[in-house]
Amino acid sequence: MIGRVVTFGEIMLRLSPPGHRRFVQAESFDAQLGGAEANVAVMAAALGNDALFVSKVPDTEIGQMAINRLRGVGVRTDHIRRGGERLGIYFVEMGASQRPSRVIYDRAHSSISGVVPGEFDWNGILDGAKWLHVTGITPALGDGPAAVTIEAVKAAKARGVKTSVDLNFRKKLWSPQKARAVMSEIAARADVIMANEEDAEQVFGIRAADSEVVNGKLSEAGYREVAQKLRDRFGAGLIAITLRESLSASDNNWSALCFDGASFHRSRVYPIHIVDRLGGGDAFSGALIHALLEGKPLDQATEFAVAASCLKHSLFGDFNLVTRDEVEALASGPASGRIQR
DSSP, X not given: OOOEEEEEOOOEEEEEOXXXXXXXXXXXXXXXXXXXXXXXXXXXXXXXXXEEEEOEEOSSHHHHHHHHHHHHTTOBOTTOEEOSSBOOEEEEEOOBTTBOOEEEEEOTTBGGGGOOTTSSOHHHHTTTEEEEEEXXXXXXXXXXXXXXXXXXXXHHHHHTOEEEEEOOOOTTTOOHHHHHHXXXXXXXXXXXXXXXXXXXXXXXXXXXXXXXXXXXXXXXXHHHHHHHHHHHHHOOSEEEEEEEEESSSSEEEXXXXXXXXXXXXXXXXXXXXXXXXXXXXXXXXXXXXXXHHTTOOHHHHXXXXXXXXXXXXXXXXXXXXXXXXXXXXXXXXXXXXXXXX
16 A cells, blocks of 8 residues: 545435436436545545545435445545435536536535534544545535535644645535635645646636637646646645646547646646546546655656546546556557557
8 A cells, every 4th residue: 555545525426317318318317426535535546545535424325335335446434424314416417529518416415514523533534644635525515514624634734644635616516705715724734736727717716828718728828827826825835737628528638737836747638538527637636646645756647647537538437447557558658549458
């Protein structure tokens, strides 16, 4: 095991009409599990880390199903609390061509939305941990989850545990003003700040010049400036930004940019034909954490994380069930997808 990685957040039941059917066409749903922080834990475990997911799920068979699924992919569930009303659900309609994917949340009164400070023993949870990862999704679920996320980050900082935060702004969950207030407090304690091409603008008002995200036009120079401004404002050791150039719902160009205060690295750009894009950013986060714990230099860590997240786009479901060897092969070799015999 390379190191213990702890993530805190919500795991949800994901329901999708088969194939590319619309919600109104659905006669059945494919049932998966997902959630940003759980996805990161799964990625970290798949790459050989001791991954520990902290959450709260209902004390029902549905809650047990979520725990069993995480255990089945190598994630430790020792500190998942039981209680509350229900497991959150989100419905996903897979887009294609010029029709975008759609997500409908049904997560009100989920078990984790009722957590309060003091409910988790963070000193015990973080004992022996090398890394804590949180996102901007769980704090958006209410004042309790926001306070517990801040509590976790403070405990990690006090113990010298490296901490990362993915801004992960979700406009359906909270306003930019509320997000800025809460995420500023979390980002100020983070060693690594992660974001996608829109998050910095939506949360902190830091816009990339010469970029039009909706039209898939992204300026590397503009995002270098965004990374510099984030680092200047919060003092994080590393800023990582995933860059998605959307040609359509089916085809994207995928890359990332990382800045450590001394140098920038822009990864290779992968043209991807999408099977399922959900969890792509989380796969990047989990793989980047792994690479940094392994001691990879910035350029190699960035390429490794982008390769892992590129592969995620080829898999249905939130979890990136790929191997370290597959990621290394893509990061350092051809991207043709030629059959392996």
